[in-house]
Amino acid sequence: PSPTTPPGRVRLPAVAGSWYPDDPTGLAQMIDGMLAAVEPVDGAPVALIVPHAGYIYSGPVAAAGFAQLAQGEYDVAVIIASDHQPPLSDPISVWAEGGWETPLGVVPVDVELARALLEADHRITFDPAAHEREHPVEIELPFLQRVCPDCAIVPILMGADDEEAVQALRDALLSALPGRRAVVIASSDLSHYPSREDAVRVDSATLAAIETFDPAAVRAAIASSIQAGVPNLVTCACGEGPILVTMHVAAGLGADTVTVLRYASSADSPYGNEDQVVGYGAVMFWRYEPPDLTQERQEALLALARSTLETYLETGAIPPYKTDDPVLARRAGVFITLREGRNPIAPLRGCIGHTRADLPLYRAVQEMAVAAAIQDPRFPPMTSEELGDVTIEVSVLSPFRRVTDISQIEVGTHGLMIFKGGHQGLLLPQVPVEEGWDREAFLEGLCQKAGLAPGCWQEGASLYAFTAIVFGKE
Structure with a gap:
């Protein structure tokens, strides 16, 4: 262990050499190559969702998330995953000592922060054995080591994704994180084992719900997809609980914008097939600051x-x-x-x-x-x-934000974009003001702009709002 690793046991890698390379040089080169292919988005993440499959499948999608950390300054990453092995004895386990080893070295645990979480709620415990064989936290660490080499970690496993567990971890994190230079990372893949076509449809619905920044909408979208009886669909997100916690915490820490950075599935890998697919998404939660256009x-x-x-x-x-x-x-x-x-x-x-x-x-x-x-x-x-x-x-x-309730639309402040049935249209914020429209007339004008029938916005349409800094010269 490095001198910065706190006392206590060091968790050894469980999937190095199988899920990702165990050769340090080859591993670093592989990750750096994937990171170099990412076009960064302006804005520092408050939180991320990244996948956790083998690097040959989900590595490029994970890179799309981790590359954004270069936009900010962090000293700790809180990585939340669901357990995939036999269930935890308690709803939540936080690793609270020593560090985690990868072929690139040992990542120290932020023991002070981890212990603050343990003290916050009796449902949060430290169960070392539960972490030993789990891959979802480990798989993220080499990426973190390449983009944030000085970051410590707080590894968290959730054995339950019910509302009680989500609220317990949410409240503990929102009590402990303010004032810290922290990023919260939900480690989760998306749909498991449907066909490629079904995976795209199911994952699009899940990501659209995440874009609303409303955890209840995510719960509802996942429940709807499961109830639809999609063949071979086992789960819509193996890290549903971590995703929900991360959304709550990101909002509590001041994030106001959601950006889906990349989507792919195992079928996009040369090693995948189209009959049984796992979906992968990279999502960033961040705080939008308008440019200072003097x-x-x-x-x-x-x-x-x-x-x-x-x-x-x-x-x-x-x-x-x-x-x-x-x-x-x-x-x-x-x-x-x-x-x-x-x-x-x-x-x-x-x-x-x-x-x-x-x-x-x-x-x-x-x-x-x-x-x-x-x-x-x-x-x-x-x-x-x-x-x-x-x-x-x-x-x-500004960035675009999903509209789930038309009462959120402010005429004179928001522009709108609509997608429906292969059609799309956009109207700038100044248009309804120039036309003298109210909110409903604005929506009808948007339908017309998209070449859609009147009232198209009322059902089956995806609406996005944005703001704009508008200036011109007479």
Whole structure:
């Protein structure tokens, strides 16, 4: 053990050499390769859900979660898993001494935090034997060692996922974690053993429920899938309890946004098959901070949009742009609205956007300015002669949040996106204000935008809300 490992027993690896490589060099190279393939999302995780299968199956999905830890600073990871071996003697076991060994070394346990949990509730105990053969915590540790080498851990096993156990662990963690630089990690796979097609359907429902940030919705979605009688479906999430605890704790620690980072199944691996599948998801819970778009930065982005259009309409190329401003380099979804006239209520000339926050803000502004001018199918391509009389408006989007109750929608604050039956549509927050719509008219306008029938939002539709920082120049 390293000098930082507290006194007490060190839990030895149980699945090294089978579920993941036991050669330190090969293991580090494998993990680093998977991490390098991840496109990070701006925002530091308060909590994660990551899978725990063998690395050849779920490693790339786990990497999508662990890579996000580079966005924050942490000194402890609380890793919560369900038991897969004979049941625990008590509902919850916290390993509270020494450390856990992997081929990459020993990860110390945060004994002080672990003991605080043990003291918080009589249902939380330390049962060392229960942890010895379990893989769901161990499988996460090499990833943690590569992305957060100074992190300690608190390994937790749940032998029950009933509401009483969930509340006990939730309350203990919310009492112990405030003020700590901690990330909470739920170790869980998704559907077990349906066909690939059924797995995608079941897992989509589970992930959509997780996106609502409502643990009750997750319970309901899982119960609905089980009751549907999907062939060979044994469970929708082997870590249902850990997922629910993690959602509660993430919200209590200030997370307000859920992002599904990646989904795959064992059928996506060369070693898997399509008849009996296990699903894997990586999910991040985080706190959204809007970009600090000062007047100066707004003017810089508007000038960039116009100069980009000037160059593109003359040469057919987007000009290069460099900035040292981290706000302008931050990834964000962007819409560009062009109007025929030098005022913000002039007739529309083009409006196109990019909802994914996977481009630097400045680049998204450049690309969407060109798209709005050239690619909007409602209008002919813009000419250089028109540009001088065009008003440019930029909308910088927040992350999208699932809407489960239309009373959550605030006209003038929220934009909306709808998905239903292969159709989708989006309206920016300023649209219902400009049109004089109330909430129901806003929803009907959204249906029309998506090419759907009136009232489409009332049943079978997926609704997402977002906010936007909107600015333009007359």
